[in-house]
Amino acid sequence: xxxxxxxxxxxxxxxxxxxxxxxxxxxxxxxxxxxxxxxxxxxxxxxxxxxxxxxxxxxxxxxxxxxxxxxxxxxxxxx
Numbered sequence: 482x483x484x485x486x487x488x489x490x491x492x493x494x495x496x497x498x499x500x501x502x503x504x505x506x507x508x509x510x511x512x513x514x515x516x517x518x519x520x521x522x523x524x525x526x527x528x529x530x531x532x533x534x535x536x537x538x539x540x541x542x543x544x545x546x547x548x549x550x551x552x553x554x555x556x557x558x559x560x
Contacts, residue, residue, distance in 0.1 A: 490546060494553040508554055512547045519543055 497508060519540060 490550055491553065494550055497554055498558060505554055509547075509551060512550060516540065516543045516547060 497505065
């Protein structure tokens, strides 16, 4: 499942960079808002980002994922 989430994460990064590059400055706040809404029980499963349950999927995992997304969004686009 972790590999599955990594694929989703990079897909999200690619979409953000390709279609919303003018809004990259908003990504951190949007991710923070999502993480704030997530409980350790993960009772919400309405998006592909939050579609798994279990001990691995907790606030710490989402915070770590946030850092990875932010790092990848900020990288220069290779042409």
